[in-house]
Amino acid sequence: MPSESRTAGGPRRRIGLRAVVAYLIALLTVAPLLWLVLTVFKPAEEVFRNGLPSRFTLDNIRYVLTEVPFGRYLFNSALVSLVVTGVALILHSMAAYALARLRFPGRTVFFYGIVSTLLVSLPVILVPLFLVVRELGLLDTYAGLILPAIFHAFGIFLLRQYYLNLPRELEEAADLDGCGYFHRWWRIVLPLSRPALASLAVLFFLANWNAFLWPVTATRDPDLRMVQVGISTLQGQYGSAWNHLLAATVIAAVPTVIAFLAGQRRLVEAIKTSGLK
Structure with missing residues (x-):
């Protein structure tokens, strides 16, 4: 013993x-x-x-919220992040479903071409992207902040891999009922992909909320500054008010924490109700 x-x-x-x-x-x-x-x-x-x-x-905190137009910065970041997230989820889901289920020549090559863009970072294409946006007259506009941020190969890649694992029997049953590809995607695939969509929504929102390089390049109007650019304006050339800078950082972090907690709960609920084992 x-x-x-x-x-x-x-x-x-x-x-x-x-x-x-x-x-x-x-x-x-x-x-x-x-x-x-x-x-x-x-x-x-x-x-x-x-x-x-x-x-x-x-x-x-009182100084940041009253003496600095930080509320405007928060609004700009929330608007851009929410619009980009919503539009990106719809378009990425449609593209991923087409790459996973549709049969057309060059599908694999097209998919590899999309994934290869993950190797190209934003600083590499920053100047060409700026010139294109300038020629389109989208500088200092919300459209100039939103449109370049919508496409991201990671979202298409993740959703395509998720759709490949969905049971085809559900779509075949819908095919017998006369549903086309769009109705299959809208009525069957999209509800079943809520776990993946919830995860991507959190990632897209956080990425656009914390974006700095493109917003600071595409906007000069103070009314269009996003929150990270607004925080950078609190830093001076010869010194910084660190108490105000840290307060702005904490305020800017609150929506990201809320988004993460809300997305985490939605992800668990989606897994429970998705019908997949």
Whole structure:
């Protein structure tokens, strides 16, 4: 019996050690975020002072929301992110379904051509994209911020792989009822793809909310600044008001946290009700 207890105690100690290591890693990951949130409520003279503030204040947040047109920046980012996400999900889903189910010459080559664009980063095509948008007269417009951000090969790739795993029997049954490709996609495939669409919606929203390079290139009008560009305006050439900068960062992070939590819940619900095992 003592030998058995010692044998059982070994795995328990290993599990306990792993838990301690996991907690330490989690603490190291969360510590900078806790410091950021805590610093926002410190007076300006205590920003770089360790420990709790001598008094908690909302002056930093109040300054960002009243003295800076940060509400306009939040509105611009929300508008662009929501429109891009909605349009991209519809168009990417249609393209992915066509590549997964339709039979046409060069389908594989066309798919590989789309995926190959993942190797091209935005800085590589920034100048040509700027020239095209300028020729179309879309600089300093919402359309100039939205249209170039809609297409992304990752969305098409992910949805196409998801559609390849859907059971064809459901679509064949709809075919017997006289449904064409569009009605199959709209009535059968699209509802079944809610888990993938929920995941992509979160990714697209976060990517466009945090976009900086293209918005700062395509807009000069202060009324069209997105939130990340607006945060950059709080940095001066010879110094920065770090208390205001950190407050703006925390405010800008709130919608992303909400989007992530809402998307996570929708993803779980979609998996439960999608009808797929």
